[in-house]
Amino acid sequence: xxxxxxxxxxxxxxxxxxxxxxxxxxxxxxxxxxxxxxxxxxxxxxxxxxxxxxxxxxxxxxxxxxxxxxxxxxxxxxxxxxxxxxxxxxxxxxxxxxxxxxxxxxxxx
Amino acid sequence: xxxxxxxxxxxxxxxxxxxxxxxxxxxxxxxxxxxxxxxxxxxxxxxxxxxxxxxxxxxxxxxxxxxxxxxxxxxxxxxxxxxxxxxxxxxxxxxxxxxxxxxxxxxxxxxxxxxxx
Numbered sequence: 001x002x003x004x005x006x007x008x009x010x011x012x013x014x015x016x017x018x019x020x021x022x023x024x025x026x027x028x029x030x031x032x033x034x035x036x037x038x039x040x041x042x043x044x045x046x047x048x049x050x051x052x053x054x055x056x057x058x059x060x061x062x063x064x065x066x067x068x069x070x071x072x073x074x075x076x077x078x079x080x081x082x083x084x085x086x087x088x089x090x091x092x093x094x095x096x097x098x099x100x101x102x103x104x105x106x107x108x109x
Numbered sequence: 110x111x112x113x114x115x116x117x118x119x120x121x122x123x124x125x126x127x128x129x130x131x132x133x134x135x136x137x138x139x140x141x142x143x144x145x146x147x148x149x150x151x152x153x154x155x156x157x158x159x160x161x162x163x164x165x166x167x168x169x170x171x172x173x174x175x176x177x178x179x180x181x182x183x184x185x186x187x188x189x190x191x192x193x194x195x196x197x198x199x200x201x202x203x204x205x206x207x208x209x210x211x212x213x214x215x216x217x218x219x220x221x222x223x224x225x226x
Contacts, residue, residue, distance in 0.1 A: 097168070
């Protein structure tokens with residue numbers, strides 16, 4: 001099983017200050033990585049796939065980077081609605097054995 | 110607009126069974142792999158099972174193998190999860206999701222399963 005580790009568990013930033021969330025894979029996943037946003041009481045929403053491609057309708061302030069085992073989700077200027085929880089997910093493993101990180105909560109400083 | 114709607118969640122005793130359904134609106138779901146993902150209370154996301162387009166290939170997380178069965182009815186545009194031998198640790202919100210190149214791009218609102226005596 002590929003273990004995904006997100007850091008930090010909670011990230012405190014001021015509105016408008018750049019937020020950088022990290023995700024590490026226990027083995028190489030190439031760029032087979034997605035990021036999701038989840039607001040309380042709602043299902044997750046796909047933000048980024050293939051490590052750096054924004055999903056349909058996702059604002060340009062969200063960007064993803066990385067490959068192999070180290071990945072980053074950057075929110076260039078977080079808006080109030082962005083202070084929620086974010087998950088990474090790998091989809092390298094075949095046959096399918098998808099795994100998620102434990103999540104990073106972005107909170108207002 | 111493509112949408113997914115889960116149903117079937119309930120309170121069930123340990124060892125019991127439950128069948129979840131996911132109804133898809135829109136015509137594209139027949140052409141996609143589909144999945145179930147769950148989230149225990151105040152916990153993270155866990156992939157549970159995946160089924161391919163024609164239902165001939167099914168994949169499960171280790172903790173549910175032999176207990177859960179994923180299936181689909183393409184004519185009805187529906188996805189199912191038969192859950193047997195339920196345990197307390199299966200308590201969660203269960204989401205169905207469309208797989209698009211192995212990531213989950215459309216999600217339902219979820220249905221709650223509680224396993225407790």
